[in-house]
Amino acid sequence: xxxxxxxxxxxxxxxxxxxxxxxxxxxxxxxxxxxxxxxxxxxxxxxxxxxxxxxxxxxxxxxxxxxxxxxxxxxxxxxxxxxxxxxxxxxxxxxxxx
Numbered sequence: 001x002x003x004x005x006x007x008x009x010x011x012x013x014x015x016x017x018x019x020x021x022x023x024x025x026x027x028x029x030x031x032x033x034x035x036x037x038x039x040x041x042x043x044x045x046x047x048x049x050x051x052x053x054x055x056x057x058x059x060x061x062x063x064x065x066x067x068x069x070x071x072x073x074x075x076x077x078x079x080x081x082x083x084x085x086x087x088x089x090x091x092x093x094x095x096x097x098x
Contacts, residue, residue, distance in 0.1 A: 022043040028040060
């Protein structure tokens, strides 16, 4: 309940901050990249930079996530083998050392 309320408040604060930033920075900047050249509002340029950064971060994390998924798969297989070994050992009769 508190988590959801906190998330809603955070989204509202970010929206107000974004709106205020956009209203206060109405200037334009000139972007000259190797592929294209153009003039864009500051807020659009910063939003695009933020989105590209998020996408790049997600791409960088994919190798780590795939490594974790593979490790989890190997650990589950090892756990299944260990559980089957324990259950087979439990079914063996006890031998007394008389």
